[in-house]
Amino acid sequence: xxxxxxxxxxxxxxxxxxxxxxxxxxxxxxxxxxxxxxxxxxxxxxxxxxxxxxxxxxxxxxxxxxxxxxxxxxxxxxxxxxxxxxxxxxxxxxxxxxxxxxxxxxxxxxxxxxxxxxxxxxxxxxxxxxxxxxxxxxxxxxxxxxxxxxxxxxxxxxxxxxxxxxxxxxxxxxxxxxxxxxxxxxxxxxxxxxxxxxxxxxxxxxxxxxxxxxxxxxxxxxxxxxxxxxxxxxxxxxxxxxxxxxxxxxxxxxxxxxxxxxxxxxxxxxxxxxxxxxxxxxxxxxxxxxxxxxxxxxxxxxxxxxxxxxxxxxxxxxxxxxxxxxxxxxxxxxxxxxxxxxxxxxxxxxxxxxxxxxxxxxxxxxxxxxxxxxxxxxxxxxxxxxxxxxxxxxxxxxxxxxxxxxxxxxxxx
Amino acid sequence: xxxxxxxxxxxxxxxxxxxxxxxxxxxxxxxxxxxxxxxxxxxxxxxxxxxxxxxxxxxxxxxxxxxxxxxxxxxxxxxxxxxxxxxxxxxxxxxxxxxxxxxxxxxxxxxxxxxxxxxxxxxxxxxxxxxxxxxxxxxxxxxxxxxxxxxxxxxxxxxxxxxxxxxxxxxxxxxxxxxxxxxxxxxxxxxxxxxxxxxxxxxxxxxxxxxxxxxxxxxxxxxxxxxxxxxxxxxxxxxxxxxxxxxxxxxxxxxxxxxxxxxxxxxxxxxxxxxxxxxxxxxxxxxxxxxxxxxxxxxxxxxxxxxxxxxxxxxxxxxxxxxxxxxxxxxxxxxxxxxxxxxxxxxxxxxxxxxxxxxxxxxxxxxxxxxxxxxxxxxxxxxxxxxxxxxxxxxxxxxxxxxxxxxxxxxxx
Numbered sequence: 006x007x008x009x010x011x012x013x014x015x016x017x018x019x020x021x022x023x024x025x026x027x028x029x030x031x032x033x034x035x036x037x038x039x040x041x042x043x044x045x046x047x048x049x050x051x052x053x054x055x056x057x058x059x060x061x062x063x064x065x066x067x068x069x070x071x072x073x074x075x076x077x078x079x080x081x082x083x084x085x086x087x088x089x090x091x092x093x094x095x096x097x098x099x100x101x102x103x104x105x106x107x108x109x110x111x112x113x114x115x116x117x118x119x120x121x122x123x124x125x126x127x128x129x130x131x132x133x134x135x136x137x138x139x140x141x142x143x144x145x146x147x148x149x150x151x152x153x154x155x156x157x158x159x160x161x162x163x164x165x166x167x168x169x170x171x172x173x174x175x176x177x178x179x180x181x182x183x184x185x186x187x188x189x190x191x192x193x194x195x196x197x198x199x200x201x202x203x204x205x206x207x208x209x210x211x212x213x214x215x216x217x218x219x220x221x222x223x224x225x226x227x228x229x230x231x232x233x234x235x236x237x238x239x240x241x242x243x244x245x246x247x248x249x250x251x252x253x254x255x256x257x258x259x260x261x262x263x264x265x266x267x268x269x270x271x272x273x274x275x276x277x278x279x280x281x282x283x284x285x286x287x288x289x290x291x292x293x294x295x296x297x298x299x300x301x302x303x304x305x306x307x308x309x310x311x312x313x314x315x316x317x318x319x320x321x322x323x324x325x326x327x328x329x330x331x332x333x334x335x336x337x338x339x340x341x342x343x344x345x346x347x348x349x350x351x352x353x354x355x356x357x358x359x360x361x362x363x364x365x366x367x368x369x370x371x372x373x374x375x376x377x378x379x380x381x382x383x384x385x386x387x388x389x390x391x392x393x394x395x396x397x398x399x400x401x402x403x404x405x406x407x408x409x410x411x412x413x414x415x416x417x418x
Numbered sequence: 419x420x421x422x423x424x425x426x427x428x429x430x431x432x433x434x435x436x437x438x439x440x441x442x443x444x445x446x447x448x449x450x451x452x453x454x455x456x457x458x459x460x461x462x463x464x465x466x467x468x469x470x471x472x473x474x475x476x477x478x479x480x481x482x483x484x485x486x487x488x489x490x491x492x493x494x495x496x497x498x499x500x501x502x503x504x505x506x507x508x509x510x511x512x513x514x515x516x517x518x519x520x521x522x523x524x525x526x527x528x529x530x531x532x533x534x535x536x537x538x539x540x541x542x543x544x545x546x547x548x549x550x551x552x553x554x555x556x557x558x559x560x561x562x563x564x565x566x567x568x569x570x571x572x573x574x575x576x577x578x579x580x581x582x583x584x585x586x587x588x589x590x591x592x593x594x595x596x597x598x599x600x601x602x603x604x605x606x607x608x609x610x611x612x613x614x615x616x617x618x619x620x621x622x623x624x625x626x627x628x629x630x631x632x633x634x635x636x637x638x639x640x641x642x643x644x645x646x647x648x649x650x651x652x653x654x655x656x657x658x659x660x661x662x663x664x665x666x667x668x669x670x671x672x673x674x675x676x677x678x679x680x681x682x683x684x685x686x687x688x689x690x691x692x693x694x695x696x697x698x699x700x701x702x703x704x705x706x707x708x709x710x711x712x713x714x715x716x717x718x719x720x721x722x723x724x725x726x727x728x729x730x731x732x733x734x735x736x737x738x739x740x741x742x743x744x745x746x747x748x749x750x751x752x753x754x755x756x757x758x759x760x761x762x763x764x765x766x767x768x769x770x771x772x773x774x775x776x777x778x779x780x781x782x783x784x785x786x787x788x789x790x791x792x793x794x795x796x797x798x799x800x801x802x803x804x805x806x807x808x809x810x811x812x813x814x815x816x817x818x819x820x821x822x823x824x825x826x827x828x829x830x831x
Contacts, residue, residue: 016630018454019597020445021639024437027459032433041431043470046440046457057456060473075607075629118608157631159811184432194488195531215462216488217429218570226434281701281722287708288694288701291722295700298776298809306728309694309704309720311713315762319721319732349728363711396711398572 006176008034009061010044013054013072013082014156017046026071026158030165037170038181039067040230049073054085058151062089066149067173072156074139082153083126083142090144090151092128097140100131104138132168136160141168183237185245186217186226188262189255190409194218197225201251204244211237212244221405257412264408265293271415272303279411280349281307282320282341284332285359285375289404305351310341320344333358333370335378339387342380353414354380355407359390361399373399377407379414386414419589421447422474423457426467426485426495427569430459439484439571443578450583451594452480453643462486467498471564475502479562480586485569487552495566496539496555503557503564505541510553513544517551545581549573554581596650598658599630599639601675602668603822607631610638614664617657624650625657634818670825677821678706678713684828685716692824693762694720695733695754697745698772698788702817718764723754733757746771746783748791752800755793766827767793768820772803774812786812790820792827799827 010030016022027044034041042065047053049072061068073082087093101123108115122138125131132141132152139155141164152169154161189197194216198205205214211231217224227244229237249256258267272279281290291307294300310316313332317324321344322337330336338358345354359375366372372394378387390406392399423443429435440457447454455478460466462485474481486495500506514536521528535551538544545554545565552568554577565582567574602610607629611618618627624644630637640657642650662669671680685692694703704720707713723729726745730737734757735750743749751771758767772788779785785807791800803819805812 015626015628015641016639017441018444018457019448019639019641020441020443020454021599021630021637022632023441024457028430028433028436030433031431035432041433042460042466044431044437044457044459047455053455075631113606113609116608116612118611159806159808186434193526195529196526198531199529213428215428217434218488219435224434226429226432228428228432283701287713287717288696288704288720288722289708291701292699292705292813295702295722295724296810296813300700301724301778304700304724306724307701307720307722308732309701309708309722311708311717311719312763315719318761319719348731350725361708365714393572395572397709400705400709 006039006067006180007042007065008039008067008069009042009065011057011061011068011070012044012046012156013049013070014046015048018048026156026161029158029162030069030071033165033170034069035182035184037174039173040182049081051081051085051088054082055088058085058089062146062149062151068149068151069169070151070153071161074153074155083124086129086142086144086151086153087126090126090128090146092126094124095127097123097125097131099133100125100140103133103140107138132164134160135163135167179232180230181232181234181237182228182230183234183241184226184228184260185241186224186260187245187248187256188222188224188258189252190222190257192223192252192255194223197223197252197255201248204247204251208244209240212240221402257409264405264412265297268294268408268412268415269297269300269303271412275415275418277352277415277418278303278305279353279355280305280345280351282345282354282356283307283309284311284316284341284357285361286357286400286404286407287311287361289400290355290357290407293404293408305349308345308349316341319348321348331370333360333374333376335376335387335389338376338378339380339385342378342387343383343385346380346382352381353411355411356380357403357407359399359403361396362394363396375399375403377403377410379407379410381414381418386410419452419480419593420455420478421452421480421482422455422478424470424474424481424483425457425459425569426462426483427459428461431461439569439574442571442575443482443484446578446583448595448597450587452586453595462494464494464498464501467495468501471498471502475559475562475564481562481564482582483564483566484574487566487568496537499542499555499557499564499566500539503539503541503559505539507537508540510536510538510544512546513538513553516546516553520551545577547573548576548580592645593643594645594647594650595641595643596647596654597639597641597673598654599637599673600658600661600669601635601637601671602665603635603670605636605665605668607636610636610665610668614661617660617664621657622653625653634815670822676710677818677825678710681707681821681825681828682710682713682716684825688828688831690765690828690831691716691718692766692768693718693758693764695758695767695769696720696722697724697729697754697770698774699770699813699817699820700724702813703768703770703820706817706821718762721758721762729754732761734761744783746773746787746789748789748800748802751789751791752793752798755791755800756796756798759793759795765794766824768824769793770816770820772812772816774809775807776809788812788816790816790823792820792823794827794831799823
C-alpha cells in the first residue's frame with residue numbers, strides 16, 4: 006500500500022509554520038509498514054484541494070489529509086471532499102452531541118459556527134474527535150481510502166493513534182518496512198562514507214542505506230523491505246553488527262535515541278547525578294536534560310549565570326579570575342564546572358561560557374567562541390569550540406558538544 | 419509569478435526530519451512577492467524527482483528544489499536534472515577550486531567523492547556554495563526557471579539570500595503580496611471570530627484573513643495582494659487599526675514578534691531586569707528569554723532548582739513550607755519568585771513549579787498541574803494552570819503562560 010499526505014493551509018505555503026504534522030504522520034505510517042510516496046502542501050481553496058486530491062488518489066491507494074476542517078470560513082476541505090466523492094453535507098447527531106458536550110465541559114456557550122462542525126459529508130464514516138470540535142472523515146472510492154483530519158496536532162495525533170493506524174494495520178497485506186538508524190558523531194559524511202564503503206557495497210539488495218547529516222552528527226539509516234518482519238529485523242541486526250565493528254568510536258545511539266536520553270540511561274545505571282552551570286547556552290542545556298521523562302532522578306538543577314556577578318555569587322568564580330582571563334576562558338569555565346559539582350551537590354557538572362552572538366565579539370574572541378567543560382568531582386575536562394555567527398545555531402551546537410563531552414566522561418567514570 | 423518548492427529525501431517521507439527548509443524558502447519567497455502554489459516532498463530516486471519536477475514545471479514558472487546534491491550515492495538530483503533539461507554532466511573548474519579550497523582550509527584531504535561535486539549539468543548556471551561542497555544549479559527552459567540547492571539548511575539559506583532572491587526580485591513584474599499578522603492571546607478561535615465577525619465581513623476583497631491557532635494563542639493573518647506595495651501596506655494598517663479597537667486586550671504583538679522579544683523590548687525601554695526560578699520548566703524559560711539577541715542587557719540568570727534541596731539552598735524556600743504544601747503549590751512558587759528577585763538581584767523574577775509528567779501525578783495534583791508566579795520587588799502574582807499529560811507540551815505551555823504573565827506585570831510596572 007502506498008500512501009500520500011496532503012496538508013492544507015496558506016500558513017504552510019507562506020512559511021509561517023513548519024509542517025510538523027506531515028513528519029509525524031509519515032513516521033507513524035512507516036512504523037505501520039505503509040510507505041509514503043509523496044507529501045503535498047496546498048492552499049485552502051476548493052480548487053487546489055480538489056486538484057491535489059485527485060492527483061494523489063490516482064497514484065496511491067491511501068490519502069491522508071490534514072487541515073481546513075475548522076469552524077472558520079477559510080476552511081473548505083469538507084466542500085472539496087463532497088465534490089470529489091459526489092456526496093453532500095448532512096447534520097450528524099453524534100458529532101453535534103460531542104461538540105455540545107465539549108462546550109458544556111469547558112463551560113462555554115455553543116455558537117452557530119461550532120454547531121456547523123456537525124455537518125459532515127453523507128458518504129463519510131465519522132472519526133470522533135476526543136479533544137476538539139472537528140471530526141475526522143473516512144471516505145472510500147474504487148477500493149482506495151481518503152481520510153481527512155483536523156490540522157490541530159493534538160487532535161490529529163489522537164485520531165491517528167486510536168483509530169486510523171489500527172484500521173490500516175487490519176488492511177495491511179504482509180508487506181513490511183523495517184528501519185534501523187545508527188547515530189554517529191565526531192566524523193563527517195564523506196569520511197564516514199569512505200571507511201564504510203566496502204560494507205555499503207556488500208549490503209543485500211533489499212536493504213537501502215541513507216546518510217542523514219545534521220549539525221554535529223551523521224545518522225545512517227538502513228531500510229529493509231520484504232514479507233517477513235522477523236527476517237528483516239534479523240538481517241538489519243547482522244548489518245548493524247558489521248558496521249559497529251568498523252566504526253565503534255563514532256556510534257553513540259540508535260533510532261530515536263537522543264544524546265540527553267542516552268546520558269539519562271547511563272546516569273541511572275551508574276547511580277550518578279548531574280547539574281549544569283551555564284552562561285552562553287542560557288538554560289538550553291538544562292532544558293535538553295529535563296526534556297527527558299524521569300530526569301528528576303539524576304538532574305539536580307542548573308545555575309544559569311548570565312550576569313558575571315551571579316557566576317561569583319553562586320559558582321564562586323573569583324572576580325579577579327574573570328578580570329584576568331575574561332568570562333569566556335578555560336579558567337572560568339573549568340571553575341564553573343568544578344564549583345558547580347559542589348554547590349549543586351552533583352557528581353558531574355557541565356559548564357558553558359561563550360559568545361553566542363550576534364554582538365559581543367572581539368578580534369581575539371570572535372562570535373562563536375565557546376568554552377565547554379565537564380567536571381567529575383575534582384577532575385575537569387574542557388574544550389574550545391569555534392562555531393559560527395548565528396545565535397540559535399551556536400546555542401544548539403554548544404549544547405550538543407557539551408552533552409557529547411558529558412557522555413564521554415560518564416563512560417569513563 | 420507562481421512558485422513551487424520540491425524537497426527531496428527519504429528522511430522527510432519517513433518523518434525522521436521535519437521539513438523546515440520548505441517553510442523557510444516559502445517565507446523568503448513570500449517576502450519577495452512570489453506566491454508559493456505547492457510544496458511537494460518525494461524520495462531521492464531519479465524517476466520520482468523527474469515526475470514531480472515535470473508536474474511542477476507544468477503548473478508554475480519557478481521551481482526551487484532542495485536535497486539530493488550531496489556526495490554520497492543516494493543523491494540523484496543532478497541526474498534527474500540532466501534528463502529533464504536534456505543536458506549532461508561536465509567538470510566545472512570553478513567548483514573544483516571551491517571544493518579544493520574548502521578542504522584545504524579545513525586541513526582535510528580531498529577525496530574522489532568530494533571531487534565529484536564539481537560535476538554539474540552543462541546547461542546549468544552554477545551558484546557557488548560558501549559553506550559546503552555542493553554548488554547550487556540554475557536552469558531555464560521555455561521561460562521558466564528551476565533552481566536546485568543542497569539540503570543542508572545553512573548552505574541553502576546563504577544561496578537563497580545572496581543569489582537567488584536578488585535574481586528573482588530583478589525579474590518580478592510589479593505584483594506584490596503584503597502580509598500583516600496580529601498576535602492574540604487569552605481568547606479561543608471561535609470566540610474571537612464572533613467578536614470580529616462584522617469587521618471580517620467588511621474587509622475589501624483584495625485582503626484575505628486567516629486564523630492560525632496554536633497552543634495558547636491565535637494569530638490573525640491579513641494578506642493583501644495588488645500592484646502597489648504602498649497602497650497595500652496602507653490598507654492593511656487601516657484594517658489593523660479597526661481590529662485593535664475591537665480587541666485591544668488580546669493583542670500582544672505583530673508578525674514575527676515573540677513574547678520573549680516583546681518582553682525584552684519592554685524591559686530595555688523601562689531599564690528593568692529579570693531572572694527566572696524554575697522547577698518544572700527546567701531551564702526552558704531561561705532559554706526562551708536568552709534566545710533573544712541582546713538579552714544579556716536585562717537577563718540576570720536563572721536558578722533551575724529541580725531538586726528540592728536546591729530550592730532551599732539558592733531560593734531560601736523553607737523545607738517546612740515544602741513539607742506542608744508540597745513543592746507544587748502557591749506558597750512555594752510565590753516564595754521562589756520573591757526570593758529570586760533578591761538572590762539574583764533582578765527587578766522581576768518568574769517562577770514555575772509543576773508536574774510536567776508523565777510520572778509524578780497524584781489524585782489532588784495530577785500531571786499537568788503547574789503553578790506560575792511573577793514577583794516584582796515585594797509584590798507577587800501567581801496563577802494555577804491545568805495542562806495536559808504530554809511532558810514537552812506542558813513545558814512549552816507553562817513557559818508561554820509564565821511569559822504572558824510577566825509581560826502583563828511589566829506593563830503594570
